[in-house]
Amino acid sequence: MHAAVLSSSDTPPAYREHPEPVAADSNEMAVEVLAAGLHHLTRAKATGSHYSSDGVFPLVPGVDGVVRDPDGKLRYAVLDDTKFGTFAERTVIDVRRSVLLPDGIDPVRIAAAMNPGMSSWVALRRRIGFTAGQRVLVIGATGNAGRMAVQIAKLFGAAQVIAAGRDRTRLGELTALGADITCTFDEIERAADVDVVLDYVWGEPAAGAMIPMLTARADRSAPLTWVQIGSMAGPVAPLPSAALRSARLQIVGSGIGSVPARDFITELPQLAAAVSEGRIDVRPRAVPLADITQAWTAAIGDRLVFVP
Numbered sequence: 122m123h124a125a126v127l128s129s130s131d132t133p134p135a136y137r138e139h140p141e142p143v144a145a146d147s148n149e150m151a152v153e154v155l156a157a158g159l160h161h162l163t164r165a166k167a168t169g170s171h172y173s174s175d176g177v178f179p180l181v182p183g184v185d186g187v188v189r190d191p192d193g194k195l196r197y198a199v200l201d202d203t204k205f206g207t208f209a210e211r212t213v214i215d216v217r218r219s220v221l222l223p224d225g226i227d228p229v230r231i232a233a234a235m236n237p238g239m240s241s242w243v244a245l246r247r248r249i250g251f252t253a254g255q256r257v258l259v260i261g262a263t264g265n266a267g268r269m270a271v272q273i274a275k276l277f278g279a280a281q282v283i284a285a286g287r288d289r290t291r292l293g294e295l296t297a298l299g300a301d302i303t304c305t306f307d308e309i310e311r312a313a314d315v316d317v318v319l320d321y322v323w324g325e326p327a328a329g330a331m332i333p334m335l336t337a338r339a340d341r342s343a344p345l346t347w348v349q350i351g352s353m354a355g356p357v358a359p360l361p362s363a364a365l366r367s368a369r370l371q372i373v374g375s376g377i378g379s380v381p382a383r384d385f386i387t388e389l390p391q392l393a394a395a396v397s398e399g400r401i402d403v404r405p406r407a408v409p410l411a412d413i414t415q416a417w418t419a420a421i422g423d424r425l426v427f428v429p
């Protein structure tokens with residue numbers, strides 16, 4: 122069979138012949154891969170920059186995907202730390218980390234949506250006590266995860282969703298997806314009175330937004346939960362100490378580790394249903410797996426989904 126094989130952290134994967142994967146125990150099954158997304162996590166794990174990667178090569182990248190099991194059923198599967206990922210014609214999944222998908226789903230849409238969509242879905246459902254009627258600010262709202270966060274917050278009954286980012290044109294598109302207000306980072310005071318921040322950016326922009334936002338709050342003693350989810354602007358943010366004193370701010374993170382894996386798995390079917398029923402808009406771009414060498418280094422925009 123064919124797979125994308127990564128031989129080092131600084132060269133793109135090559136599409137080539139690869140030995141068949143073999144299930145190691147009764148929880149595992151060899152499956153046919155139908156579609157697998159190129160997420161930030163995929164690259165970070167593959168190139169050794171993610172906290173869960175060990176930097177040992179060669180490996181087949183791919184952290185999740187839509188697969189067909191030996192009974193012909195479609196599943197969405199999340200792989201554990203493995204050297205044999207989903208960027209292959211076939212891979213091995215742990216059945217306990219997979220969910221059955223309804224008939225008629227589009228594998229490419231699901232493969233594109235589940236990783237970015239899960240970030241806000243799980244943050245709001247499992248990491249914090251979000252309740253309908255609260256107001257939500259999404260920082261980094263123009264990306265795949267941010268666009269979905271805007272829609273998911275609305276789906277969960279947010280009273281107001283504010284979309285923040287650096288690109289006014291892309292921000293403008295979010296109104297049609299449910300954003301009540303859009304703003305750039307230097308207009309962040311417009312989001313002063315939210316209850317929850319979903320932050321995909323971190324780094325200087327997030328740290329710089331805190332004081333202007335907090336000092337503009339109508340009631341600084343009202344709780345504000347800042348959920349750190351992604352770090353597109355940098356892994357380190359120079360947090361002003363006054364931010365933690367001047368308002369009732371708490372900062373938490375949401376991701377694998379801060380939310381148990383079983384909680385992620387439990388939420389997967391509902392997200393898959395929302396995506397396949399069209400309640401969440403997704404922008405996938407299907408690419409043949411054979412073209413991975415060129416696609417691996419392409420700028421990330423619409424979510425690339427490899428189809429073996």
Ligand SMILES: NC(=O)c1ccc[n+]([C@@H]2O[C@H](COP(=O)([O-])OP(=O)(O)OC[C@H]3O[C@@H](n4cnc5c(N)ncnc54)[C@H](OP(=O)(O)O)[C@@H]3O)[C@@H](O)[C@H]2O)c1
Binds near residue numbers: 265375377422
């Ligand atoms: N913890 C979790 O559960 C989880 C799950 C999925 C993803 N994530 C993380 O979430 C983040 C976003 O993922 P994604 O799939 O949405 O990525 P994406 O589609 O590539 O979007 C990236 C977003 O970050 C913005 N951005 C990039 N560099 C920036 C900078 N220097 N300053 C300000 N904004 C910047 C982009 O703005 P422009 O539109 O202006 O370029 C865009 O809004 C990643 O860090 C990813 O690893 C976390």
